[in-house]
Amino acid sequence: MIKKEGSFKYLEIKNISKNFGETFVLKNIHLDVFKGEFLCLLGPSGCGKTTLLRIISGLERQTNGDIVQDGLLISNSPTEKRDFGIVFQSYALFPNLNAKQNIAYGLENKKINKKEIEKRTNNLLRLVGLEKYSDQFPSQLSGGQQQRVALARAMALSPGLLLLDEPLSALDAQVRSKLRNEIKLIQKKLNLTTIMVTHDQTEALSMADRVVVMERGHIAQIGTPFELYKNPITPFVADFIGKMNLLKGKYDKKNCVFYYLNNRFLISQNTEYSFLENCLLGIRPEDIEIIKFRKNIEKEENILRVKIKEITYLGTIFRLTVVLESKLEENIFVDVISNQVISNNLKIGDFIDIKLKKEKIKLFESNL
């Protein structure tokens, strides 16, 4: 876990659990969020990420554990006494109030004079770039504009913490990537501690300072996007952040060799793997090379002879789905740059040799 220079723990989540009778939604969650940080809770649906966000906001109550915000214990405080702003997936804009009234909704309840409210509302409208739309009702705004109103409304009371619950998932792809950058800019400009829930890994990787990958009610791994990509500690994280081929086999610790069917793979000795025998070999599609077809591959290291089953065009690269002749049902994915496919005239049904880069191979404990 990184600790930024001069940053301090703004939010501490201590041993939070949530269960409904026997079923656990969250189990012993520990998490520190630093001041000014953009943190993403990432995971598939049902992993408990939204529940965790709702517990932080007080909209739901934990079964066990404590939450400390800015040095104050808030575990049992009601929502209205907590210091945060929230944007929901549906935005939940009040349909009978226009953009400006929506943003001012929380301000009007405070004992602030009208001029001050007007000033702050206009500042917020400017911040999200909606000065021209202040009189429009939500139904007259586009999805992206509605999203910005919701964001401005959440920031109206200058909260210390911003909570975003899948804020972009209702938008189409283009608007989404534009808003991603905007939210990030505003967040950095205000140095606003932010927690965002998402199931979209691209969104998490492109926006977050740190990502918390969650799986079935617990935290699988916490780290910067690059750390998670480079050093996933479980096969789940490996396959959720990017793509990872996972081959089940046996590991010979003494000789640093992994056996997969009849094939041997040399494993880099840099990492000490504590587990034994049955385990998974992981390698990303982009870490597999296609090499020239050679007669006697037995002498070469970490090479498999495979048959091309499918070729999928993904833009700048092709993804090949290849299989071993001895194990047709197990797909291995290989990413190659487009030129290589075209110049080698690769076709479905061709046999090729692929090389798994030794230093990129990871081993995971097999829990199967």
Place this chain on the structure above:
Amino acid sequence: MYFKKNFNKSFNILLLRILIIFVFILVSFFIIIPLLPLFLKSFSDNKNNFIGLENFINYIQNPSLTQSFINSLKVAITTTFFSVLIGFIYAYALTRTRLPLKKFFNTFSLFSLYIPPLAVAIGLIYIFGKQGLITQGFFGTIPGFDINLYGFNGIIIGEIFYCFPQALIILVSALNLSDQRLYEAAESLKASPLRKFLTITLPNIKYGLMNSFFICFILSFTDFGVPKVVGGNFNVLATDIYKQVVGQQNFAMGATISIYLLVPSILAFLIDKNFQKNEASLISGKSIPFKPRKNLIVDSIMFIFCSLILILVIGVFSSIVLASLIKIWPYDISLSLQNFRFSNVAGNGYEPYFNTVFMSIYTAIFGTIFVFFTAYLVEKFKPLKKIRMLIYFFSTLPIAIPGLVLGLSYILFFNKPSFSVPFLDFQIFNPFSLLYGTMGILVLANIIHFFTVCFISATTTLKQIDKEFEEVSESLKVPFYKTFLRITIPLSLPTILEIGSYYFVNSMITVSAIIFLYPAKIPVSSVSIVNMDDAGDTASAAAMSTLIVLTSLSVRLIYEFTSRNVSKKSSVWINPLET
């Protein structure tokens, strides 16, 4: 060590809990608790001695009384069958065919909702009665035809008039939820029209169908107005209760018969509730509404069918109006307004009419506030889940409590100045007894009598309002009551107006809930229709019925006008853009 913020409990949550408990107490005292003295009464004699099941045994051993029970069942089953059948065909014509003049048929089909069942019965007398238009062949111009109105036939016709629009409303909304794509998929799989009907249409409306059976059964099983006027010697439970209580002052037997009336209704209610529990919408938000195709044969048959129904409805209404304007039917058929003087003893002039109008206005105002607030507390908040579930259950119950039973239980409960605590020599003052003998008790009886339909409609609307509005408000530190006033009420305004108009119209036409309750100094018009009819002054009864129908219709027109303005004003935020 961390600083502990001094939060105690939030004031808003405390306020919310108090409000929920307060509403719980109100619905308990207005719906459930008044039934207890009724049960007690049914186990006692008229001097309040406990006699166990003796009343019930007496009842079963009295052949004329048991006959009434069988008669009521017969009426209810026959009416339910025909009302749902007619309602279904009419609803099908409105939603699934290219019926010509659909808008016209749609509007006028609900016309009989504004005619009190009593008035329907009076209208029937002028058409099918001894001196009726059809019986006498339009004053002897063509051969007459006697359907033997007084008795089973008359009751059935009157009840169908009363129940059919109720079934129609439920079935139209059930049939409106359709998905064109299912029919297209079935067609692509070469399904016959019958197969499509049996495998798509029917399963989709089974909950609505069941619900309309249940509503029609309860309404016709417990109705008092129609059998009172055209029942003749065909006794039913409702008229028996009236005779026991009003005629013989035998409250104990009245209470006993009430139990016989209440139990089948509650059973029907529970069966329906259990059935509806499994309801899961088969139609998703993304479905494409069904678009009927032209089919000359079906469309023409439907047109003839719907026209016949409408002619009957309008015929009954016209005959009421006509009867009220004709001097002495059928001897002097010149027009006059003399029947509108209500100068006879039973009439009391215009006092009953104005009392009824005020009663209906009060019911509309207080009923709407109470029902909407109750639904809001039950639907929108998390605290006190069990109590909120009980409030919900109590709120759905009144539809199964027959008006006469409600009225009788209200007398027994509200006229007690104090309750005695069992086993202790101790009396508690009954604050609700202050309402007894005032307009208040009539308003309250009406509010509760029609509570369920209003409650369900308020709940449905509130469900459609994003529950995250409350959560956003909390995060913005805005207390819930401000959001209620500023967001929830404006968004629910169409439904609130609808509930108000429903309360008004039903309070105008109801008789059963208030016939035992109305204080002598506050005569009401529906009761005076009963009395004028009893006294043989049918023309004045028709005149009063005309006034009631016209008032209800005008209020409905005002409602349509207002709600159109409201929706014009809100159309800006009601039609969301596609995002």
